[in-house]
Amino acid sequence: MSWRVRMSSRFAAFLTSLGFQAGFNYDGFQNIGLAATLLPALRDLYPEPDDLERALERHLRYFNTNPYLATFTAGALIAAEEENLERGGGLEADTTWLDRFKQASGSVLGNLGDRFFWAGLQPLACLAGVIAFLLSPLYGILVLLLLFNIPHLLIRAEGMRLGCVAGRGVVTIVAGDLGARAIRWVRRLAALALGAVPPLLLVHPSTPDGVEGAALIAGTIGVGWLVLRRERGRFPSLLVLTLLLTSLLVVF
């Protein structure tokens, strides 16, 4: 494959992708973010203003995915646009495949990203942060930020690179064995950290001993059990808010 898009344009696209969500709206969801991310690359591919306008219009249609994995789609779209030009397709060619690819990759990567980042890496980073916090608040902050941001930035950067290399095949690569294995391991580690937090927190020097300490452990387990038994789909914090406001009303 010849590289019509310059390296600097790919880097500019990666930097713009960090603000992917800034234009999130209920009309086209992440369409502004996607079009702005692709802009440096499309400028290389379509130097004529009219062509650029038509190319951008196609990317201003609906798009939605997990923001951390959006670079995979963006990279693949850059490669697809290059490939289209290579084959002499140009802007006149039928591009319904483009919309279909955006829709398919958006939902596959959205699902994958939600499971990896929101239900795996974020809980892992928060729990590890809480454990390190017991040693020193500074360690807690550093562990939380580093544990989340090093993989997150590497994945975003790799997404742009792999997308540009593999084109539309990138979704198959990520959503296959690689993605499943990453999700499995990050969730295992999060479960491990979740198990380690209660004993470490409850034997912290600031926790009382004796009957008071035992009552505290029992109370923690009781509260945890109540939250676990809550109606599915409701945030635990909503339960706390309701309880707090009700008890305040009663007291008042």
Next chain:
Amino acid sequence: MTEWLAVTALGAVAAIDTTAFFQGMVHQPLVICSLAGAALGVPYEGAFFGGLLQLLWMGDLPVGSRLRPEVGPAAVGAAGGVLIGIKAGFLDLGVGGLVVLLTALPIAYLAGYLVNWQRDRRSRMARRARAAVAAGHPGRLRWLLVEGVLQCAGRGAVTALGAAAAARFLLELSWLEPLARQIPPYALLAGMLGIGLGGMLGLFRSRELLAWLGGGLVLGIAAAVVLG
């Protein structure tokens, strides 16, 4: 005045990190409240409130399309308001913790509605983007993203300022203090731990993950014994 400005600025940073740029967990209560504590010269108290809210919100996972509370700006605002009170001579951490919870929780949910409202209004932005491209000004797409970041910053600043003012007001209520003094800080932490863990346990219901969780429990107990 400087203290209020610092809390407002941190609220803006938290909102940008939550919904607009980078999204690198700077908005997590543990991080942003500790930063507020450091900025206001009361790092220990800031870290305590951050830890308290982190434990509570650990179980709220942003998966799906439900209305999500906007945690960062509300947390830093509520903690900031109490920290300003602590600097002014109000010293009880237990009372402070309860006030932080009472303020941060409802304001986070209100701010969640604000996020949705802002996204709804941004439909105009999508139309402006199409118009800019059609008019031959594609470069404006980037400025629209910058505008989005600034909108988020404004929303976060307003949320944090509102939360700080509400927390400061609650600290002044005479009937709340004797009631809150009944609750020791460690009991608050344990309660929030229970809520956070209970929320998270929902994620790990499979037999395999429960085995890993059990392994973590054993490791945690062993580490606790070793550390004394």
